[in-house]
Amino acid sequence: MADLVEVADPEDPRLADYRDLRDVELRKHLEAEHGLFLAEGEKVVRRAVEAGYEARSFLMAPRWLDGLADVLDAGAAPVYVLPEALIEEVTGFHVHRGALASLRRRPLPDLTAVLEGARSVLVLEDLVDHTNVGAVFRSGAALGFDAVLLAPRCADPLYRRSIKVGMGAVFSTPWTRLPDWYDALPDLSRRGFTTVALTLGPDSVPIEEAVAGVDRLALVLGSEGHGLSARWEASADRRAVIPMAAGIDSLNVAAASAVACYAAARR
C-alpha cells in the first residue's frame, strides 16, 4: 500500500523536491545535486514508473489518488497529499494535470548499448529549449526513430517541460549523451552510420535525396538560433535541407525535425 502523507504546511521540508518549478536555474542545480527529475501529469507519471524509474516521492491533490493507485502501491515512496492551492504555493504555479512525481535519475547508458540494433537515430547538437527537445523526442518516437544522442551541451530531456511536451517519449526511447563533441559524427560514421546534417549550407541536397538508400541513418539537428556548429556541419557525411518557399524564414527546429523524420522514415 502507498504511504499517504497529508501535508498542511507548504514549507514542509519533505516537499523540497517540488519547490519553485518555474525557476529553471534553481531547478537545474537542485536536480543535478540530488540526481532527481520531475514528472508532471497522470499519464507521464505512470509512464515514468512503468519505464522503471524509481520514485523518491509523489505529490498530488486527493482527486488524483484513485487513478494512480496501482502506480503508488507498486513502490514504497511516500505520497504527499495536499490541496491544490497549497500545491501551487509549493511549486509556484498551477499544476494543470495535478500529479507530480520526483524520480531518481539513472546512469546514462553507454553509446554502444544505445546504438545496438538501431537503424535510425537522431543526433541533437545544442538545442537550448526544453520544449523543442521534448518535441523532437516525441516526433522521433512517432515516426520510428530508434534512439536519440545528445551533444554535451544539449538541453536536458529529463527536465520537467521536456518530458511533458514529449509525452514521456524520453522514457520509451533509448538515449544518451555523446562522450565527445568534436569527433562525434566521424565516430558515428566509423560505427556504420551515415550522418546527415540538416542545414541551410550551400552544398545541402533535399532531405529525401540525402536519405535515399541509406541503411543506418544518423539525422543531425543543430540549435534553434544558429543551427549546427561549423565542425559538425563539416564533419557530417551529407548535408540536407527541407525545400522551402522563397523568402520565408525556415521552419522551427521542432517542425523541421518532424519533416526530416518523416522523410527519413520513408527512405
Place this chain on the structure above:
Amino acid sequence: MADLVEVADPEDPRLADYRDLRDVELRKHLEAEHGLFLAEGEKVVRRAVEAGYEARSFLMAPRWLDGLADVLDAGAAPVYVLPEALIEEVTGFHVHRGALASLRRRPLPDLTAVLEGARSVLVLEDLVDHTNVGAVFRSGAALGFDAVLLAPRCADPLYRRSIKVGMGAVFSTPWTRLPDWYDALPDLSRRGFTTVALTLGPDSVPIEEAVAGVDRLALVLGSEGHGLSARWEASADRRAVIPMAAGIDSLNVAAASAVACYAAARR
C-alpha cells in the same frame, strides 16, 4: 520624425495597450474592445508595419530605437521610451526582444478574395493554443501554402504569442475566418478545392496518397485535444493520416501540420 515620449511612470495611462501581457483573458477583452493587437520583437514589429498595419503606438527601451528608426519615422504614432525594468512593470514580464508595437486590426478579407488564385490552403478548426496557431502559419508559409482559413472558434492568429511563434507569417499569408462552420468544407468543395482532413479515423489513407494528383487542396486540421469535429471529419472529401510507429502517441498538431504541408507541397 518619430514622436519620442520618455515615460517615467509605469502607471501612465498612455501605456494602457501594453498592460499585463500574460493575462490572456484580460488581453482578449482589451484587444477586441479596442481593435488592436501587439507585436513583439524588432523583426516582427518591422514586418507588421511593412505589411501595412497602422501603429497606435510603440513601446521600447532606448537601445531598440536605432534599429527601428526607419519604421518609427514612417508614421505618426508616438514611441514611448522606458527603461527595461519599467517595461517589465507595465507588461508583467521580461520582454526579451525589447520592442513592442500596438497596431490596429483591419477588417478580415472576404473568403472569395483570400481564395483567389490559391492552390494550397490550410483550414484550422478549433485550435486553442496560440503557439500552435503561430507554428502552423509559419510551417504553411515555409512550405508554400497560399492561405489559411480559420473556423469561428479557432484561436486568434494576431494574439501576441501566435505572431511571435509564427515569426510574423500571419502578416505575409492571406487569411480569414470562415463565415459558417457547419458547411465550411462542402462550400470549399463547391469552390473547386479537394478537402483533405488529417485524422486518425478508420478510413484514413496515408497523407501522400490522399493528396496525390490534387490540384486545389484544402488541408484540414483539428484541435489539439480531440481532433476534428464529427461534422468536419465526415464532410471532408478525403481523410488522411501520417503513418506512425505502433503504440506511440500521435504527433502534436504543430509537427503533424508541418509533415502534412511537406507531403502536400510535393504532390
